[in-house]
Amino acid sequence: MNIEQLRADTPAVAQLIHFNNAGAALMPQPVIATMTRHIQLEATLGGYEAAGQQAAELENVYSAIGRLINARPDEIAVIENATRAWDMAFYSLPLKTGDVVLTSTTEYAGNYIPYLQLKHKRGIEIRIIPNDEQGQVSLSALKDMLEDDRVALISLPVIATNGGPVQPVEQIGALARAAGVLFLLDACQGVGQMPIDVKKIGCHMLAATSRKYLRGPRGMGFLYVESALCQNLEPAFLDLHAASLLTADAYRIRADARRFENWECNVAAKLGLGAAVEYALAQGIEPMWQRIQQLAGYLRGQLAQIPGITPCDLGLQQSGIVTFTHQDSSAEQVQQWLAGQEKRINVSTSTVRSTLLDMQNRGLLEVSRASVHAYNTEAEIDTMIAALRRLPNA
Ligand SMILES: Cc1ncc(COP(=O)(O)O)c(C=O)c1O
Known part of the structure; x- marks a missing residue:
């Protein structure tokens, strides 16, 4: 990978160390240029007229996403997040009383709440697939379920x-297909970070966002x-x-x-998402991963070498999202301390609010989350490690 070019395309790295890519990554220059160009066009031509002029580019957003996840353009809906x-897929399923939904301990609360809503409204049942010794979904338990x-x-x-x-989604997909069960994959943190191929995975539906590892704008996402x-x-x-x-x-x-979209949307952001996908494809997803x-x-x-810090990630295969706790400082204090360094360091705090089942299982209320992307460097990591060693109370 050409790291210098990646960083040259990401001007903010001169001012800060951004380890919040799982929150919202820094947009590369081509994404920013595409969006500002379109806003200018809207200002000079009119919003509808600007969109009309960009019709081919807007169509290309679907084919670019299709190339990214190995789907056809007509299998993609561009949706605001x-x-x-995910909601458009989930709430469209004809789930009825007694139907069972299987999910993982790692489920996002934003998805779990809709399960509960349909449990209360329609009488569906939610079952949690147990984890294996490594902490990922147990394939043998899933097979039994x-x-x-x-x-x-x-x-x-x-x-x-x-x-x-990183859940073994290809094996999960194979089990789902063999059982004739639908598989809805939340690839929000996966798309842009790792190869995601819907044919290989065998999922029937997939939801993703633009602003995280894909490095697109906020307020954009898509459904397959x-x-x-x-x-x-x-x-x-x-x-x-x-x-x-x-x-x-x-x-x-x-x-x-x-059919899962609605008419009005942020056209500049949609074009920005397309530019982000093209950018990711040009870098190569596999080398980035x-x-x-x-x-x-x-x-x-x-x-792991800093006294008082405990890395928290489980699983045979782990991702760019690195979580840890500090014995003397809250995640909020860690975040504030790093943000206050001479060169600002962005990390985030992940709480029981977003992944209740997993955090409760592990007896955690919160973790510090440092999520790295390909444009980050080992030198940036060293700077953060040195700052953590100086953390008051450490
Ligand atoms: C695993 C997972 N699913 C879904 C979402 C929701 O994505 P969005 O905020 O784009 O709706 C997030 C956001 O953090 C996430 O991490």
């Missing part, structure tokens, strides 16, 4: 918001729905973009995955 994208023909859905994140294991399923899935919400009004009494839903893992491994090793 991963949560709404799939024996129950009431299981209608497997739904979990490939990488949790608070780090932990396999075409065979898409035709049979009536979106929970419809508008005049998702469907056409034919008569005073009839409408027709469009055939492609854009290798570098992210290498940097994260280095960071975990360094953290």
Whole structure:
């Protein structure tokens, strides 16, 4: 990888050390340029006219995402964030009383709350797939759970918001397909960080966001729905973009995955997402994944040597999201201390609010989260480690 070029494309690295890529990564220059160009165009031409002029580029957003995850452009819906994208898939499923949803301990609260809502409203059942000794979803337990023909859905994140294991999604997908069960993958922290191939994984639906490892703008995301399923899935919400009004009494839903979109959107951000995907593809996802893992491994090793710090990630395969606790300082104090360094260091705090089951299982209330991207360097990690060694009370 050309790290110098990656950093040259990321001007903010001169001012700060950004280890909050799992929150929102720094946008590279081509993304910023694409978005500012479009805002200028809207200011000079008018919003609708600007979008009309960029029609080909807007179409390319779908094909770029398709190339990124090995899907067809007509299987992609561009939606304002991963949560709404996920909701559009989940709430469109015809889940009924007695249907079982299987999820992982690492599930994001934003997804778990909708399970609970449908538990209360429709009587679905939520079952948690136990972890194996390494801390990831136990494939043998999942296989057993799939024996129950009431299981209608497997739904979990490939990488949790608070780090932990990269789930064995290809094996999970194979088990889902063999059992004839739908698989909804939350790839919010995976897309842009690691290779995600929907055909290899075998998921039927996948939700992702733009601003995290993809390095796109905030307020953007996308949904993949396999075409065979898409035709049979009536979106929970419809508008005049998702469907056409034919008569005073009839409408027709469009055939492609854009049936899950709504009409009005942030066009500059949509183009920015397309530019981010093109940028990631040009860098190469596999080399970025290798570098992210290498940097994260280095960071975990360094953290483990600081007295009072405990690295927290579990799993056979781990990601760029590195979490730890400090025996004398809260995660908030760690975050503030690092932010106050001469060269600001951004880390974040992940609390029980976002991954209740996992944190409770491990007796944790919060962790510090340092999430590295390919544009980060070992020297930046060394700077953070030195700052952590100087942490008051350490
Ligand atoms: C695993 C996971 N799923 C879903 C989301 C929600 O994404 P968004 O904020 O784009 O809706 C997040 C955000 O942190 C996440 O980490």
